[in-house]
Amino acid sequence: MKSLLKYFVLLFCLHFIEGAQLFRCDYTYNKQVKGWLKHIIIPANWYDARLRCALEGAVLASPTSIKMKNAMVGFVNVSGNEESFYEVFTGIHATFAPGAYMTVEGKPLSKIPQVWAPNEPDNKEDKESCLTLNSNGELADVSCSTTRPYVCYRSADSITRTNDCGTVDPEYRLDTRTNSCYKFHTVAKNFTRAFFTCYAEGGYLAIINSETEATVLRELFARYPGGHMQGNFWKDVAFIGFHDWGERWDFRSIHGKTLTETGYGTFSGGEPNNFSPGEQCGAIYRSGKLDDLWCDRPAAFICEKDPDYPDVCRAEVDEQ
Numbered sequence: 001m002k003s004l005l006k007y008f009v010l011l012f013c014l015h016f017i018e019g020a021q022l023f024r025c026d027y028t029y030n031k032q033v034k035g036w037l038k039h040i041i042i043p044a045n046w047y048d049a050r051l052r053c054a055l056e057g058a059v060l061a062s063p064t065s066i067k068m069k070n071a072m073v074g075f076v077n078v079s080g081n082e083e084s085f086y087e088v089f090t091g092i093h094a095t096f097a098p099g100a101y102m103t104v105e106g107k108p109l110s111k112i113p114q115v116w117a118p119n120e121p122d123n124k125e126d127k128e129s130c131l132t133l134n135s136n137g138e139l140a141d142v143s144c145s146t147t148r149p150y151v152c153y154r155s156a157d158s159i160t161r162t163n164d165c166g167t168v169d170p171e172y173r174l175d176t177r178t179n180s181c182y183k184f185h186t187v188a189k190n191f192t193r194a195f196f197t198c199y200a201e202g203g204y205l206a207i208i209n210s211e212t213e214a215t216v217l218r219e220l221f222a223r224y225p226g227g228h229m230q231g232n233f234w235k236d237v238a239f240i241g242f243h244d245w246g247e248r249w250d251f252r253s254i255h256g257k258t259l260t261e262t263g264y265g266t267f268s269g270g271e272p273n274n275f276s277p278g279e280q281c282g283a284i285y286r287s288g289k290l291d292d293l294w295c296d297r298p299a300a301f302i303c304e305k306d307p308d309y310p311d312v313c314r315a316e317v318d319e320q
């Protein structure tokens with residue numbers, strides 16, 4: 001009898017783990033919309049809003065149901081703020097073709113409950129291809145280049161599991177030599193965009209704190225031969241997390257420390273050279289040695305992530 005009880009307890013536990021939803025704690029689980037939500041209050045243009053949500057493992061939220069609309073309006077309905085804060089961007093857009101509105105997940109506008117704000121939509125000056133939601137739950141078309149706060153959404157439809165790097169992104173791998181996680185990005189971006197990408201993924205452009213970590217990055221780089229990277233860019237150097245912060249030659253990590261304080265400052269022979277001026281951004285060669293590189297030209301880049309940040313939370317999901 002006792003062992004039978006044990007068996008059922010075990011079965012229950014297994015079931016619970018199976019149904020567990022784990023996702024980054026900067027999102028809040030919302031039972032009504034069966035998923036995780038995050039309100040990002042610093043306004044961004046629609047393109048950056050979409051990208052940030054996507055990189056965080058979510059999508060730019062759209063009011064595709066009454067429940068979702070209510071959840072989104074719940075974030076908007078704050079009094080005393082500036083007018084633009086009475087709206088959030090939605091994921092409903094027509095950035096691929098004028099007037100062809102759909103959510104970022106591909107749901108057409110016609111399948112979404114629509115209440116429009118007075119005099120909207122008006123596609124003013126033929127320049128409005130992104131939709132906002134206001135505190136009354138009404139939609140309006142605005143320019144995609146204007147800025148608004150927004151909401152990111154991660155559906156719990158598929159089981160959400162995080163790996164030992166604390167992320168749903170399987171490309172982050174833990175290295176036990178440094179107890180840090182790394183992801184090599186082969187799609188070239190400029191420094192600003194690379195920084196933004198690592199940040200949204202919950203990490204940062206890699207900071208080398210020891211000779212060992214330089215070796216870890218050299219080995220990581222070796223797994224990505226130039227032939228495996230698409231596009232026309234220099235494939236033997238990748239952005240990492242240091243910069244001159246606008247002060248020529250004074251290279252510091254993106255967390256503000258000198259390279260010596262950070263733990264590794266070995267430049268490649270002849271570097272830093274500020275080649276044909278403008279090399280203010282930090283990079284690493286395949287050798288594991290450092291380089292100063294043009295910030296505005298796209299390059300591969302390496303993100304590093306603390307396995308414990310952002311924290312991972314468990315959703316309070318009702319078992320039916």
Ligand SMILES: *[C@@H]1O[C@H](CO)[C@@H](O)[C@H](O)[C@H]1NC(C)=O
Pocket residue numbers: 073077079135
């Ligand atoms: C939003 O706030 C206004 C004014 O405080 C209130 O009248 C309205 O009912 C609120 N709407 C929602 C959906 O909570």
Ligand SMILES: *[C@@H]1O[C@H](CO)[C@@H](O)[C@H](O)[C@H]1NC(C)=O
Pocket residue numbers: 190191192193295296297
């Ligand atoms: C970096 O790339 C982004 C996206 O391609 C672009 O919008 C931005 O202007 C670029 N920044 C610099 C400094 O070149």
Ligand SMILES: [Ca+2]
Pocket residue numbers: 120121122123124128140141142
């Ligand atoms: Ca409009």
Ligand SMILES: [Ca+2]
Pocket residue numbers: 180206207208209213304
């Ligand atoms: Ca590090």
Ligand SMILES: [Ca+2]
Pocket residue numbers: 271272273274275279291292293
């Ligand atoms: Ca250089």
